[in-house]
Amino acid sequence: MRVITMREAIREAMIEEMKRDERVFLMGEEVAQYDGAYKVSKGMLKMFGPKRVIDTPISELGFAAIGIGAALNGLRPIVEFMTWNFALLAADQIINTAAKMLYMSGGQFNVPIVFRGPNGFAGQLSATHSQSFESMYGHVPGLKVVSPSNPYDAKGLLKSAIRDDDPVLFMEAEILYNDKGEVPEEEYLIPIGKAKIVREGNDVTIVSFNKTMKIVLEASDELTKEGISPEVIDLRTIRPMDYETVIESIKKTNRLVIVTENWPLANVGDELTYVVQKEAFDYLDAPVRCVTTADTPAPYSPSLLQIWFPSVKKVINAAKEVLYLL
Amino acid sequence: MYEGNVTIPEAPIKGEYSKEQYWEWLEIMLRIRRFEERAQIMYMQQKIRGFLHLYIGQEAVAAGTVSASRHSDPVIAGYREHGIALARGMSSRVAMAELFGKITGCSKGKGGSMHFFDKENNLYGGFAIVGAQIGVGAGLAFAEKYKGTDNACLTFFGDGAINQGILLETLNMSKLWMLPVLFIVENNQYAMGTAVWRASALYPQGGLYKIAEPFGIPAKQVNGMIVEEVHEAISEALEFIRGGGGPYFLEILTYRYRGHSMSDPGKYRTREELEEYKKRDPIERVKKTMLLKGFATEEDFKALEQKIKEEIDDAVQFAEESPFPPPEELYTDVYVQQDYPFLED
Numbered sequence: 001m002r003v004i005t006m007r008e009a010i011r012e013a014m015i016e017e018m019k020r021d022e023r024v025f026l027m028g029e030e031v032a033q034y035d036g037a038y039k040v041s042k043g044m045l046k047m048f049g050p051k052r053v054i055d056t057p058i059s060e061l062g063f064a065a066i067g068i069g070a071a072l073n074g075l076r077p078i079v080e081f082m083t084w085n086f087a088l089l090a091a092d093q094i095i096n097t098a099a100k101m102l103y104m105s106g107g108q109f110n111v112p113i114v115f116r117g118p119n120g121f122a123g124q125l126s127a128t129h130s131q132s133f134e135s136m137y138g139h140v141p142g143l144k145v146v147s148p149s150n151p152y153d154a155k156g157l158l159k160s161a162i163r164d165d166d167p168v169l170f171m172e173a174e175i176l177y178n179d180k181g182e183v184p185e186e187e188y189l190i191p192i193g194k195a196k197i198v199r200e201g202n203d204v205t206i207v208s209f210n211k212t213m214k215i216v217l218e219a220s221d222e223l224t225k226e227g228i229s230p231e232v233i234d235l236r237t238i239r240p241m242d243y244e245t246v247i248e249s250i251k252k253t254n255r256l257v258i259v260t261e262n263w264p265l266a267n268v269g270d271e272l273t274y275v276v277q278k279e280a281f282d283y284l285d286a287p288v289r290c291v292t293t294a295d296t297p298a299p300y301s302p303s304l305l306q307i308w309f310p311s312v313k314k315v316i317n318a319a320k321e322v323l324y325l326l
Numbered sequence: 327m328y329e330g331n332v333t334i335p336e337a338p339i340k341g342e343y344s345k346e347q348y349w350e351w352l353e354i355m356l357r358i359r360r361f362e363e364r365a366q367i368m369y370m371q372q373k374i375r376g377f378l379h380l381y382i383g384q385e386a387v388a389a390g391t392v393s394a395s396r397h398s399d400p401v402i403a404g405y406r407e408h409g410i411a412l413a414r415g416m417s418s419r420v421a422m423a424e425l426f427g428k429i430t431g432c433s434k435g436k437g438g439s440m441h442f443f444d445k446e447n448n449l450y451g452g453f454a455i456v457g458a459q460i461g462v463g464a465g466l467a468f469a470e471k472y473k474g475t476d477n478a479c480l481t482f483f484g485d486g487a488i489n490q491g492i493l494l495e496t497l498n499m500s501k502l503w504m505l506p507v508l509f510i511v512e513n514n515q516y517a518m519g520t521a522v523w524r525a526s527a528l529y530p531q532g533g534l535y536k537i538a539e540p541f542g543i544p545a546k547q548v549n550g551m552i553v554e555e556v557h558e559a560i561s562e563a564l565e566f567i568r569g570g571g572g573p574y575f576l577e578i579l580t581y582r583y584r585g586h587s588m589s590d591p592g593k594y595r596t597r598e599e600l601e602e603y604k605k606r607d608p609i610e611r612v613k614k615t616m617l618l619k620g621f622a623t624e625e626d627f628k629a630l631e632q633k634i635k636e637e638i639d640d641a642v643q644f645a646e647e648s649p650f651p652p653p654e655e656l657y658t659d660v661y662v663q664q665d666y667p668f669l670e671d
Contacts, residue, residue, distance in 0.1 A: 025472070054503075056499065057502070062496050062499055063461075063493060064464075065460070065462050065496070066464060066465040066496070067457065068461040069450075069465015069467070069479075070468045070472070071465070072465070072469075073450075073465070075472060093458065097462060102659050102660065102661070104433060104436060105445075107434065108433070108443050110662045113548065141660050142660055165664075166662050
């Protein structure tokens with residue numbers, strides 16, 4: 001099968017959907033003339049013209065609101081944030097307007113919009129440029145939150161997000177854009193809200209999403225070498241969360257480790273843990289473990305950053321601990 | 327330091343308006359006034375709860391805007407929006423039922439006073455975060471331009487919203503992209519309990535409308551107690567916008583007779599000030615003009631009062647008799663997706 005980068009996969013999803021539906025357009029900082037801050041939208045201005053690929057000033061709150069207004073009035077915008085860190089300035093529009101419009105209007109006005117951009121840390125960018133927001137936005141009814149880890153999922157999920165009639169937050173990662181993966185030439189969609197079993201195993205279930213999936217897969221290789229058989233699940237969507245797939249896996253493995261690039265308190269993993277202990281208490285043979293970022297802002301210095309972020313070693317240790325091997 | 331209230335400029339009325347037009351204005355304004363008065367009573371009887379922001383005193387703004395615009399022009403407003411909704415064509419029944427939290431309300435009882443929505447009448451809310459609707463209004467205008475219509479979005483906000491960052495961001499983008507948006511600040515002179523001159527450094531510069539000028543957006547101050555002036559200013563602005571001129575900004579000077587909300591003791595202004603404004607009441611003014619022009623008699627006014635009283639009585643009865651939303655409504659309208667898996671313990 002054809003191999004392309006995550007950047008290309010996301011671009012293909014946007015191009016295909018814009019060709020399919022005149023109402024879809026892309027707006028954001030540097031998306032047009034600069035070809036995208038991370039080159040995700042490269043060539044799209046040339047292909048669709050300035051009416052549908054629109055450079056915005058640095059006004060996250062304002063252009064998020066303009067996107068929402070356009071969505072209310074018959075269009076289907078894709079709003080790119082240079083990173084989700086900057087989208088905090090637009091949080092009022094995302095949380096108070098996009099998420100609540102359908103409800104407050106008694107079902108009259110839906111907001112078919114996609115907010116997308118890279119999320120989380122991307123090297124030594126220090127505290128304000130290294131945050132992940134799946135937990136925060138996953139908390140809000142009215143939103144859907146998607147956080148893919150590879151080109152195939154990113155393309156299929158983004159196409160579904162663009163066609164979705166509800167607001168979807170699509171969280172990418174700068175350091176995944178160059179990652180390559182198999183993506184078929186022919187069109188496909190992946191439904192929002194479905195996790196994927198990436199590796200089948202019997203001894204311990206390891207759940208993750210987005211860039212920490214790479215750490216989990218590396219840890220999984222190491223564990224396999226040591227004769228341990230992990231089952232790896234990529235959540236892919238945070239809201240709505242696919243509990244079923246995780247619970248079915250635990251019925252087999254009886255052990256769970258969750259790995260996220262989120263802070264520990266009110267982490268996506270906490271909610272998953274709660275549901276697992278409620279629905280599968282008798283199946284658990286060990287306490288659930290969550291490997292998270294440290295409970296601190298992201299540091300700049302490499303010596304600190306290394307211990308701030310979830311590592312292969314931490315994941316291996318957590319897996320061994322729930323197996324009582326450490 | 328500039329202090330005190332703004333003097334409302336009184337320009338000569340340019341146009342001649344028909345008897346029908348005056349009757350339309352009077353009926354809209356009177357409907358709003360009587361609706362709001364009754365809402366206040368219903369609030370005191372605890373039929374209406376939460377926050378209730380009344381439009382009394384500002385009726386000419388809604389009436390003059392509606393007569394000067396098209397039904398296909400999208401309208402969006404803040405939380406003091408009952409008057410705009412009624413002027414746009416929402417029925418008193420549906421409006422009152424929303425205040426009562428009933429399923430027959432304009433937003434199925436899920437929005438309340440601050441969230442009147444009416445798709446049929448192109449009313450997009452009802453926003454309760456100060457200024458949030460400004461950017462959304464520009465987005466509605468963006469879509470009109472994208473679709474190639476010559477509709478313009480009427481974006482209302484209060485003087486308090488002048489100081490929100492979203493206004494500057496939106497003024498800039500709407501001019502850059504020449505969006506067909508009419509910004510209308512209803513300056514009722516108080517953001518809750520803060521007099522506008524205490525909160526805006528623009529005030530000593532001549533008014534809030536000055537905020538639009540650096541962006542090259544034409545801006546004007548209008549006397550909002552005179553419906554003809556509102557109508558003329560809105561007409562002129564919309565003509566400019568429809569002609570491809572891009573955004574336009576109006577500061578409409580008005581005055582709210584009641585408090586910010588129902589819990590406002592109003593200690594920030596004097597009794598005399600309020601009485602002074604009531605002498606310039608927009609409804610009384612229109613009635614005087616109509617008598618003078620021979621368009622109506624006192625008897626006609628009494629008949630209209632009676633008609634509206636019956637309408638409001640009926641609206642209250644309708645709201646009273648309507649059911650509250652049933653429990654299953656809690657989970658409807660959160661998502662368009664019908665089978666969304668909500669979490670329940």
